[in-house]
Structures are given as C-alpha cells and as structure tokens.
Amino acid sequence: MDKKFISRGVSRTSIGNFGLWISPWALMLVVGLYAVMLCLFKGLNQTNMDNRFAFGLWIYLDLTVIALGAGAFFTGFLLYILKRKELKAVINSAVVIGFICYSGAVGVLMVDVGQPLRAWFTFWHPNVHSMLTEVTFCITCYLMVLAIEYVPVILKNRKIKHVSSMLVFEHELHKLIVVFAAVGTFLSFFHQGSLGGLYGVLIGRPFAFRPALGIWPTTFFLFIISAAAVGPSFILLTTALVSKITGKKLVKPEVYQLLGKISGSILIVYVLLKAIDTLIWINSTSPSLGFSAASFYKFSGFGTWIMFAEIVLCGLVPALMLLNQNIRQQFRWLITAALLACTGIVINRFVMTIQTLALPTLPFDAYMSYVPSWQEVATFLAVLAYGMLVYSFSFRYLTLFPQERELQSL
Template identity: 50%
Template sequence: MDRALWPEGVERCSLGKFLLWLGVVGVVLAAGLYEFFMILVPDGLARTALDNYFGFGLWITFDLAVIALGAGAFFTGLLKYILDIKELDKIVNLTVIVGFICYSGAMIVLALDVGQPLRSWFGYWHANVHSMLTEVMFCITCYLMVLAIEYLPNILENRKLDEIPYLHHLAHNLHKVMPLIAGMGGFLSTFHQGSLGGMFGVLFARPYILRDGFFIWPWTFFLFVLSAIASGPCFSVLVVKLMEFMTGKKLVSYKIQSLMCKIGGTLLTLYLFFKFADTWAWATDVLPRSGLTWDQMFNSGLGFGEILLWAELGLCGVVPAILLITPRFRAVPALMYTGAILNCAGITINRYVFTVQALAIPVMPFDKWYGYVPNWAEWAPSIAVLAYGALLLSLSYRYLPVFPQEVELNYKKQTPVEPKSEAQADEASATA
C-alpha cells in the first residue's frame, strides 16, 4: 500500500527504514515538545535564560535567520512565475516546502517568545498601527497562508489523491493562478523582511543598530530584504544537496543548482556593496553624532568583538560572493557548496549581532557589558523546529512529486536497439 502512494516511476527505501528514520526524528521532536509544554504551562519564560536585558535571544535570532533563509520560496516563485525563468520549475516545489517549514517553524517559536500565548491574538485585534512589528505580524501570517496555498497543489498531486477527479481539477486550476499567488507572496514577504530590519534601525537607544533613514525607512529595511533574497536561493540548494546525500539520488541537476547559486551570489554582491557603505556611514557619522566611538561598540571581552563583524563581511561575505559569481569556481561542486554555506552563515551572524550584541552593549553611563548564553529550554524548541522540518521534508519527498527531474536523472530508460538487417550486418563485417 505504501508503494502505491509514491510518485510514479521512482524508487524509495523500504517502509521499515523509513519508519526507523521517522523514529529518530520523532525523539528529537518529542524532546522539544516537552520543553515547549513546560514553558507554556508551568514555568513560563522563567525557565529560559532570557531576562530584562535580553528580551530578544536565541529564539528571535533563530526566527530571523530561518525567515531570511526561507526567502528562497517567494524569490524563486517571483523568478519563475513573474520573470518566467522556466529552468527554476525543477526546484520551485522544494523552495515552497522549505519556505513553508521556515515560516511555520518561526510562528511556532514565536508562540513561546510572546510570553503569554493565550494573549497572542491581541496583536491582531488591538493592533498598534505605529509599530513596525504589527506590519511584520500581519505580513508573516498572510504569507504563511500564501505558502500553504502554494504547497497545496503539490499535495493534491499525490498519486492516490490525483485519482479523485475533483482534487485533480482543483490542483490543475491552482497551477493556473499561481503567478498571482506568487506575486502576492513576493509583496508580503518583501515588506515583512524589510520591516524586521527597519524595526532595529529605528531603535535610537541602541547605537549599534541605529541607522539613518531613506525616505520613511531606515537603511536596515533594504539591507534585510537584500540579504534575505541573497541567502534564500543558496539555502534551497543546500537542502537539495543534503537530500541527495541522504537518498543517494540526483534530485536536481547541477546546472539548476549552479543557476540558483549564481542568482544568490549576484544578489550577495549587491548586498555587500550597500552593507559596506552602511558600515562606513555608521562608523563615521551615526556613531560620532551619538557621542560614541568604534571601540565602545566592541570592547567587551564577552565574545562580541570585531571578529563577528569581519567574519560576516569578509569570510562569510566577500569570499562566498567571489565563489558564487565566478563561473570557474561555481563549476567546482566543493567550492560552490562552500560558498552557499558561507553565504547562509553570514546572514545568520548578521541576525545574531542585530538581536543579541545590540542588547549587550551598555546604553547608560552606569551600565556595563552583559553576556547571554541560551539554555536548554531555548535550544530544545529550536532544534525541534529543525526536526519538524526534517519530518515534513521526508514525507513530502516520499509521497509527493517534489522533484520533476528525479526520474530523468536516476531512471533513464534504455532505448532498445533495433536488430540489423542481413545487408547491414554484412556491410558492418566488411568495414571491420
């Protein structure tokens, strides 16, 4: 029965191996759900390492990072459906699933981070129209619905579900309106990515992240959008590579993966141009006007030194940009995947310093540097979201037609050789 649910023309591991894998993932998920319950019911945020100084910690860093890495969904959808880059049809299904995992996982963690989940609906009903977070909340919620709609046709194309006429026609009609859905997703995701950055840029009491404005937005609004669309395509490629490693099959051709990395590298180069300009303007203008110096931003001795800045801009910025935009380097798989990893790591560092380092820096004359180390109660739910992603990806790969190229790359049918006539055989013998 399990085999009858697979996409047609492919092979999967035995049901026993698959259930064993799900069992391993389930153990990790159960550990995270236990901490999730303990935080929600008996202990609250007192169970975590968060305090009055670090109201933003690992969870917000994790949220911002996975939301940025999940940007491959809306950006790939825009490139395929709006700009009509047909080659991306081979990977767009995966980017939608990865985006759905990232955004739904972020919403799960936010349910913990609000402190009083039973009142989380207040943000929708009693919206603070002057807060960028209100716009973020509404856009993330609406975009998650968009991702669910984009994911639905792939679910309905399961071999058994597709046999039901109504579901078959529903999936077909959803494909027709997908350009409109992709356009809506692009609009929603662009604004919430930007507002996440804009929220930090307007915090005038936090000199490390305070930025001047461009029209009504601080520069960080645009930097967050650029960094997200630069890292999202590369993250999707890394997910493909991980799945290929675990399944032992080719799922997306190297040419398509290289195209995605080329897109990511080009956008990363554009982002770095503005990021270096932003860093220079901050160091030479914003800080002096605030009465502060460069050394005061990094002289902590608590791991918040300049090394994080240069790691983000240099090792995880300039280096991957060179590896990803240079065809000669991109033609070498080890270099291309290294560039993709460094690209994603750089964006994660960026979200970390905006979230944690900005709160560690003293803002009052009597203040001092504060350190923050997340405890198990914060790590467990974050790791559980990764297990949730592995579970959803595993089920999708086994039962849904996620990769259109899989049959072509792994199960090529041999063309039967027609028997030669006697005259052709004699001619071939004479030639020999």
C-alpha cells in the same frame, strides 16, 4: 507498503529505513513539545531570558530561518514572474522549505510571547508604526500564501490525485499560482524588511540603530537584499544535502549553477550596500548618538573579527566565488560558497539580535551574557525536527523535484 503513495517512477527507501530515519527527529520533536508545554503552562521563567536580555535564542532563530526561508518567495518570483523556467526543478522543494521555516518561526513566536492567547490583539488594535506589526501582518499572510502554495504539491500525491475533485482543484489553483507568487513576493519584501527594521529603529540601541530612508531604516533594505541573496543559496544547499543523503540526482547541474549565480549576483550588491551602511554608521550615526563605533567592539566575545567574518569572509568572498563561472562549475566550491553565504547571514542576524542586546548602553551598564536554557534549546530543536519531518514526508510522498524521475533513468 506505502508504494501507492510514492510517485511513479522514483524509488524510495523501504518504510523500515524511513522509520529509522524519522524516529530520532520524532523523539526530538516530542522532547521539544514537552519544553514548549513547560513554557506555555509555567511561563517564560522556563527560559534564561530576562529583563535585560528580553529577546533570546528564539528571536534569533526566527530572524535566521525567515531569512533562509526566503528562497521560497524569491524562487517563486523568479519562476512565475520573471519566468526562469529552469527553477521549476526546485520550486516545490523551495515552497516546502519556506513553509517549514515560516510555520516554525510563527510557532516559536507563539511560545515566545508571554500571552499567546492575546496574540490576535495585534490584528485588532494594530500600531501601524511598529515594525513588529508589519512583521506580524506580513508573516501571517505569507504563511497563509505558503500554505496555499503547498496545497497543490500535496494534491499531486499519487494517491490523492486519483480523487477527481482534488485533482481539478490542484489544477485550477495551479493556474492561478502566479497570483500567489506575486502576493508572496510583495509580502516577503515587507516582512523581510521589517525584520531588519525591527532593530534598525531602536534608537536606544545605538549599535543597531540606522538612519531612515523614507520611513524605514537602512537595515530594512539590507535585510530584504540579504534574504534574497541567500534564499537561492539555501535552496542549493538543501537540495545538495537531500541529494547526498538519499544518493539520488534531484536536479540538473545547470540548476545548481543557476541558483549559485543568482545568489552571487545579489550577494555582491548586498555586500557593497552593507559596506556603505557600515561606514556611514561608524562615521556618522553612532558618534552622533554619543558612542564611538569602536566602543562596541572592545568586549572579548565580540571583537571586530565578527564584522570581518560577516562582511568579508562570508559576504564578499562567496559573492565573488559565485560570480566566477569556473568556480561555480566545480560542485564542491559551489557548495562552499553557498555555505559561506548562508553563514554570513546567520552571523548578521546573530549580530543584530544577540550582540545588540549584549552590549551596554547606559554608562554604568555592564556587558551582558546570556546562555539559553534547555527548554529554549529544545524548542529550537523541535523546530528543526519538525522541519526535518515535514520535509522527509514531503520528499517521500510528494514530488519535490520533478527532474528526479528523468535523472534517475539516465
């Protein structure tokens, strides 16, 4: 039925099967959109956030997906700027994932703020010293860039490319894609960093506060590096997952290994810097603000195990694994390592957003807990469902993996 839209030479499941696959996601999206409406029209009282836990699941989600979506900028950077041609095999998928992550994050952010209608005030009256301003500007611009990068992928659809003007526009745009790759890299660099800076500047939260290097706290740099480190891992994971679900070979094994290698080399740098940063924080930053670092880990929920899990188990271990060629060549271990690396970042963002708020600062404050409401979870799931839908449609009708046709006939 929809064969005219499916790229030549690749096989896709029947439209009926496809319908079965997307309907649960569509349902999830509808429920999520209902929750979003509740939040927009009734206000944020629909969430379980409060004055003490003013950031919750959503901000955590934003920070996490933006870190994971970093694959888009980093792959683009490697492919178009550093000319690693092998990565052409995943660039389209990376762009779509990036677009999903960023648009999802921006969408959630619009629900998260109390006055979405006034969101543009940030552009009109920016406080350029706020990390959030930097984040807002960069993410908006970068989302624009991602959307532009997504356009050629769409225009390449078998049906659409028959329209001459579309085809020519795609061609012309693609010729200049290196500009977008460069701009995207620049923007990502800053907003990944300022997302880290978001917490690193909080002098009132000694758990998160870090000294500044130049005008940015160290978390600024750690976030950039960690995002660059897990971006390729996440692309690797998603490609493997799509491959598993569809039962198709999508990219050559060398591409997987290359992604793993890139991830591993950056991750090891990140882990080292993170370890140094943590040591400085334990021995200098935290005590100078009147808090012994140990005091942050005395609560039952968040012991030092979380630090171990973040830095060693999900940092050092996957980095070493990915750097070892033998392990990399074994697909199962490659996937495990990539999964660990992504988990490490998921934990890191959790620690920065949730644990920071849960820990008491005032001498008479209590340790705080927070459980998101169903509306928050549903909104979160809506983003997941939205991503699934966009990706499923893109995978079905667009060429996300150029090697697929070739690998299929082998």
